[in-house]
Each structure stands twice: as structure tokens, then as C-alpha cells.
Amino acid sequence: MPSHTALPIAVTIGDPSGIGPELAIRAWLGRDCPPFYVLGDPAQLVARAAAVGVTLPVAEVEPSGTAAEFRRALPVVPLTNTLLESPGRPDAANAAGITESIERAVDDCFRGRAAGMVTNPIAKKSLYDAGFRFPGHTEFLGYLAEQETGETYLPVMMLAGPALRTVPVTIHVPLSEVPPLLTTDLIVSTARVVAADLRCRFAIASPRLAVAGLNPHAGEDGAMGAEDIRVVKPAVAALNAEGIKATGPLPADTMFHERARATYDAAICMYHDQALIPVKTLAFDETVNVTLGLPFIRTSPDHGTAFDIAGTGKARPDSLIAALKLAARLAAAEHAAA
Template sequence: MPRLPLALTQGDPAGIGPELSLRAWLERRERALPAFACVADPAELARAAGRLGWQVPIRASSWEEATALFAQALPVIPLAQSVAATPGEPDPSSAAATIDSIDRAVAAVRTGRAGAVVTNPIAKSVLYAAGFKHPGHTEYLAHLAAEAGTEPLPVMMLWCEELAVVPVTIHVPLRRVPELLTRKLIVDTARIVAVGLRRQFGIKSPRLAISGLNPHAGENGTMGREDEEIVKPAIAELQAEGIDARGPYPADTMFHARARAGYDAALAMYHDQALIPIKTIAFDEGVNVTLGLPFIRTSPDHGTAFDIAGQGIARPDSLCAALRLAARMAERQEAAR
């Protein structure tokens, strides 16, 4: 049987998402991309292709037809509403279509019509202006999962071939990290990472390297007590459960090539501790993976880039990597069942 198509959301239609989707289809063969269907307004995607002068045949499709259609045309699952966006000019009137695209993509995966969700970038400020109540993309996906009867803890993992890294605390001011960092949060995050690496990455015994919070991992408590009182007990608890967790390691020595060879994923205590190394290693090819959801979700590791939207110069590397990784994760998850 043909592989299920991936569900690619529209993202903010005034950003670079539409041209990335179009360009990914144009380069599908040389980039060895799996079949995907855009959840969008076919007419708006056709207008975007016309503005750029790209010959992309757009075809309204069902999920069942998408994989077979993909070789000849870009399959589009139509939204309930039309979209009219001007590149580089975000407009809250497009928020309903952006949310509808996410809803339909998730529903297709949950009902077995698509293999994974791949999300184009959204602009939270645009959604907030339209009354969106969730902190961001990931939290909304967790809300959809909760509506379906589960209460997930979504875990953000940034991935490239050379490194997988997870920030334990994410989008919070640095001064708040010590108060938010708890033994339970580290343990819960590491459990989800270990399960995800086993089920969706095919790693039988995942090795987790866990950083310290403070310089030199606290240097035996002389540079702060958090590593002694929070991080070390969390690692001991994980080890007692049979999870191969190691550390705490000084973050400044965790990410060179020899160190990376010793683990499958690194857990960092705060946002920049995690994102600086992966964006240094793979600025254009990094992928944002959400673990802990009852469906697979990947995303490019960049934003809407309104400043260059519609110019045809946005690089599709990260989106293409997200598509390939989503297909790989879906295959491994299916094989593990």
C-alpha cells in the first residue's frame, strides 16, 4: 500500500510558509521528499506560485488521493474558508484559516488518513490579535490532544543529524529558570524523551546527557546549589528507573564532536543553553520535534520571516528536513507496534 501522506499546515499565509511549501514540491525529487499534502486554500497557493513565477500545478485533493497525486501535482486539502494574504503583511483576518489548517492536519493523523503533522511557521502575535488563547503552537497541539482524551506534556526537541537537544525550561526569562526548574520537571521531560527516542527514532537504549544549570555544573555547590539539590537527584531517579541518564555535565563541554558521540540526546536546563549549539551546528537544517504528543509533529526551526516573504529567497532546507524526519519517525513508530 502507498505510504500515508504527511499533513503540512499552511502556517501564517503572509509569511514564508506558502513559498516554502511550493519550493519543497518543486525540489521533491532532488531532496528525496516523502509525499505531503498542504492543508490550505488552493486558490491562495496558486496565487503565491503565480507571483513567484513558479510552475507548480495545484490540485484540490482528498487524503486518500494525495500520495498518488504527489508526483504530478501539489495536493491541497481545501480549508473551509478562502485566504487572501499579502506577503510580508500579517493580518489577523487570516487567523481562523491558520487554526483550521492545524485542526484538520491533526484530525487527519488521529484518524489514520495522514502519517504525521508538519507545521509551517505561525505568528503568535497575529493569532493573539484574533483572540487566540494559547501561548503558542506547541501548547495548542497539546490542547487538541487533551480534547481527544489525553493530557500530554509536550517536549520540544531540536534535531539535526549531528545533535538532538531538549530545553527543560523553554520560553521564560532567564531569571525565572531557577524557580521553575524542579526535579519532577527534569524527570518527566527525560522520560518522554527516552520513550520518543525508542518509539520514533528506533534507539533501543537511549543515552541521555543532562547539563548542569550553573557554570561548571555548579562546581560541587560553590556556584549555586541547584545542580546538587535538583539536577543530581533527578538523574539518580532516572537511573533507578533504568534510564541511561548521565550528568550533570558543564554545558560548555557537552557539545563538541567527541562529547556528542557519547549520547543520543542532550537535556539542557534553559532555552539558549540548548538552542545555541544546535543553531551553530545546523542553522539552516535544524528541525523542531514535539515529543509527548499522541501524534508525530515536526516543524522547521525558524519563524515566519515576514521581512523576506514573497521574494522567493527563503531557503526550504529546514522544512525539507522536517518532512523527511516526520516520515522517518512515522515509519519507525509503525514498525515498533
């Protein structure tokens, strides 16, 4: 599958009732990012620009026309589905366009028309109301990749900031469900994907992984729970036996200060908040959601649809710009390693 730094980045519209359209508009206005095109509805984007006080020149293009148009207009690849302009009011009628935007971005990556894709935030409820059957973006992307290649993938979520990368082994599940879901095999499989992508896309020749314990003080030799001895420690041993540098289980409360962060390239965390709190605290506006383990590059702003401020002009494009820059860097590293 072609991947080249000269190719533009495909940006999905996300939920058009959220701040995704504004982020794309603001990112283009500043143009402090690699060239990109939006898979969206030109009329909806122009209407949103007007709502936030911006006159937006739009160029309807094919992906190959992005570079020629990017300096003078926001390049938009029109969808076959129109999108309603209803800031702050999600509507299931937009579901077809939202999913089409994602599907076409994936196809552009596979066909060598885009170096990677950046997804704007979606709201699950309106998609579910329209029959969407996937838990979220990541699972849908994994399905599309499998449909294209016939292979099975384990998509892994990484939060990447300027000073810290974290990976939650379990993600959007209640805390009470984490211990029964957490297995040695799941930790090992997740860490393998992380190590492979750190090598081929982040250009880290010998990745170092820090593996967090599940319990306070990493269980303190079983005094605060047996999972760290029974589940996490064997996973660390298995990773090292495979030649993947891993340390742990480590107490999570001492893993994220500056000196500790200097000793590893990514932290493998046991549950959602253990991974997301430190990275968002360190760099909320610059942290990027990266999906590892897929045969194409996907990044995303690390925030939601923000329906409460959609259409007000308050949305900041910092995380989208960071996602665009990271996607371009990952594409360049992958191309250099090929």
C-alpha cells in the same frame, strides 16, 4: 490509531503572510521529500507562486488522493476559511484559517489519513489579536490531543539535527525565571518523555541522556550556585533508578564537541538558548523541531515566519524538507515497533 509509511504527510499552511507557502511550493518543486499535502487555500498558494515567479499546478484533493497527484501537482486539501495573500503583512483575519489548518492536520493523523504532520511557522501576535489563547503551537497541539483522547500529555520540544538532539526543559521564558521554574520533577518528567520517544520513534533501544547543569561548570560543587546539587543531580539519580541511562549534571560548555556528542543520544538542557545555540550552530538549515510526547508525529522547520523575506523568493525550503523526511522516518519506526 493507524500510522503507516504509505500515508502522506499533512503540512499546515502556517501564517500565510510568512514564508510557509513558499516553503511548501519549493519543497514540492524539488520533490526531494516524501509525498505531502498542504492544508491551505489553493488560490492563495497559486498567488504566492506567481509572486515568486513560479507557475504552480495545484490539485485539490482529499488526503487519500495525494500519492496519485503528487508527481504532477501540489496536492492541496482546501480549508473552509479563505486566506489573504499579503506577504510580509500578517493579518488577524487569517487566524481562523491558520488554526483550522492545524486542527484538520491533527484530525487527519488521528483518523489514519496522514502518517504525521509538519507545521509551518505561525506568528503569535496576529493569532492573539484574534483571540487565540494558547502560548504557541505545542500547547495547542497538546490541547487538541487531550480533546480527542481524554488523556493528559506533556508535549516536549526537541531540536533534532544530523549530529545532535537537544531538549530544553524550560522554553520560552526569561532567563531570570528559569531557576524558580526548574524542578527535579520537571526534569524527570521531560526526560521520561524523551527516552520513550527515542525508543519508539527513533528506534534507539537503550537511549542515553546527557543532562546539562544550570550554572557555569555545573555549579562547581555549589561554588557557582546550588541548583545543580539541589535540583539537577537528584533528577539524574531518579532517572537512573528508573532504568533510564542519564549522566550529569554536566558542564554545558564541554557537552557539545564531537567526542562528547558520541556519548549520548540526546542532551537535556535547562533553558532555551542552552539547547538551541549548539544545535543551530552545527546545522542551521537541517535542524528540525520535533514535538515529543504526543499521540501523533509532529515536526516543524526550526525557524520563524520570516515576514521580511516573504514573497521575495529568497526563502529556502531546506528545513521543511528535513522536517518532512524526519516525520516519515519517525512514522516508519513507530509502525515497525507497533
